[in-house]
Amino acid sequence: MIYFVGAGPGAPDLITVRGQKLLKEADVIIYAGSLVNKELLELAKADCQIHNSASMTLEEVIEVMKEAEKKGHMTVRLHTGDPSIYGAIREQMDLLSEEGISYEVVPGVSSFCGAAAALKAEYTLPDVSQTVIITRMAGRTPVPEKEEISLLASHQATMAVFLSAGLLEPLRERLLIGGYKEETPAAIVYKATWPEEQVFYGTVATLPEIAKEVGITKTALILVGDFLGDAYERSRLYDPAFTHQFREAKE
Known part of the structure; x- marks a missing residue:
């Protein structure tokens, strides 16, 4: 076996x-x-x-x-x-x-889960994003044309970009073309959950400069989206005014 x-x-x-x-x-x-x-x-x-x-x-x-x-x-x-x-x-x-x-x-724990833990972040925040797009930039391995980064970016969802730490300038360009704003929060998580783990916060606009400054060119995940911001709505699941199978609403 x-x-x-x-x-x-x-x-x-x-x-x-x-x-x-x-x-x-x-x-x-x-x-x-x-x-x-x-x-x-x-x-x-x-x-x-x-x-x-x-x-x-x-x-x-x-x-x-x-x-x-x-x-x-x-x-x-x-x-x-x-x-x-x-x-x-x-x-x-x-x-x-x-x-x-x-x-x-x-199955195993993916690095995008490890990166969320490193960021102490939730990818799926109410009224912010309920979708996580896992993708990569085209390099020596191509990406299907219909999955080009700018097309995916048009959804304004949470994005986890693998295998692209050495392509941050073209990644920034594609993200901006797709509709993310320059000030959209972004992060670089280097070697999530390893002893060498490092987390760097910035924006879509500053991603290449951050990576260049700290010398990161590989083994890092790029996270993009407003889930990294401070604004979100409270979940209805634990709202006292919300009834579900296991709890009646409280007035």
Whole structure:
């Protein structure tokens, strides 16, 4: 069996209980070496085979999995954050299916959740934003034309921009074209939940300058939206005048 496991955003104790258990039982671990906290590998058995996928191709990763299956071994494919977000797991799962190899996916805490915790922020504030857009700037990996940043920005929703810390000047341009104002609150969260975590607040207009000043070019999330501001309406869920299934309104 192959298990695709979300390692969480960085802090080793933010992996799920299920993911931790599988790491302890694995005969083979293939981990995303450039992003996964190596402290998690300390959970591995003494005789566990450990492979760093940073230097491997897709075909090489699959070959390791196939060899493990032939020996009746259990493999953990350890991805950063949650495997479903920029994890490139679909191509792995499809090849495993072609080989008749069983697999399961174990979700993890995404870095955009870790970033919200670092910011002590709520992405979905009443009367501010009820939508979170997770996206990225086009780089060597293209983005579908219909998902170009300025088109997404037109919704004025909360936006979490991955893999774009080195593209902040064009990101700023696309955000402004899309309708965000220069003074729209924004933040850069570097290595959320890691010991090196840093949080920098600014606006859409100042994002590139902030990153340049502190020397951030990668491993950071860009958060944009009025959820970072001070104005919002109180939730009706806990409003004494609001009736729901579990509570009658109080006059």
